[in-house]
Amino acid sequence: MTALIATDLDRTMIYSRGAMELAVTESDVAAGIAEEDLLCVEVYDGKPLSYVTSDADAMLRRLTETAVVVPTTTRTVAQFQRIELPGAPWRYAITTNGGNILVDGVPDEQWRADVASAMADGAASLSEIVDELARRVEDSWVRSSRIADELFSYLVVDVETMPSGFVEDWNEWCERRGWGASRQGRKIYTMPNAVCKSRAVAEVRSRLVDDGVLTPEAPVLAAGDGALDAAMLSAADAAIRPRHGELEALDWQRPGVAVTGSSGIAAGEEILRWFSKHVERGTDTQAGASSL
Secondary structure, eight states: OOOEEEEOOBTTTBBOTTTSOTTOSHHHHHTTOOGGGEEEEEEETTEEEEEEEHHHHHHHHHHTTTSEEEEBOSSOHHHHTTBOOTTOOOSEEEEGGGTEEEETTEEOHHHHHHHHHHHHTTSOOHHHHHHHHHHHOOTTTEEEEEEETTTEEEEEEOTTTSOTTHHHHHHHHHHTTTEEEEEETTEEEEEETTOOHHHHHHHHHHHHHHTTSSOTTOOEEEEOOSGGGHHHHHHSSEEEEOSSSHHHHTTOOOTTEEEOSSOTHHHHHHHHHHHHHHHHHHHHHHHHHHTO
């Protein structure tokens, strides 16, 4: 295989109706995104929830033939397992923001133990975080509060009525205790520093090299739209983010991180074309070297 591709899912590879921006701009119409181009990849409570385009479906399937694609998501294990992502089954997948590595669909117990050990090393406990968060929020603007796989907390909030500066103040308190807070749409994540996608991607890459699936020179390519993806994008050999989402709102820029020209579900196709171009370039380079 020529590369490891670590890609976020929601609003990067897959899109809900609210996130896809279906044919709302001239560029989207020009891209040919229409109802008949959509494929449902997730059903929840009997209702279609997430989609890819038919072109994205084909590109992702082709990509898995020449590169190791590792879905890398903040979703819990159960939430990830609802998705029928093109190209499956996956040897490796990363869920819970890096807190879990799935091997053939099963959480790796050793990795989870390593994460738990890192979380316990000088950081506040999950129970401390949850108790303090409960003291700071109100039912008037919090729609629900969840614990993800006993690793981190997230709130679903009414953004319009949430107090101004809440996320910034909460993040400041968390940072002094080995945690961080960020908002992605209507969700506010409170995440321990030890739980991050980049650490899990590095672990998967190491295993793939040890197993001979990847050469030590094989690059890591990455994509994501949220603040929780930033470390993963920065650590990759090359990366891309869509022109929407939390990183776009922050105008987050880094050397080696490209930005799509389109937004919404059209950006998902653009990201896959970018991946394919980089993988083909690597294949051509390897072929040239082998002929010398």
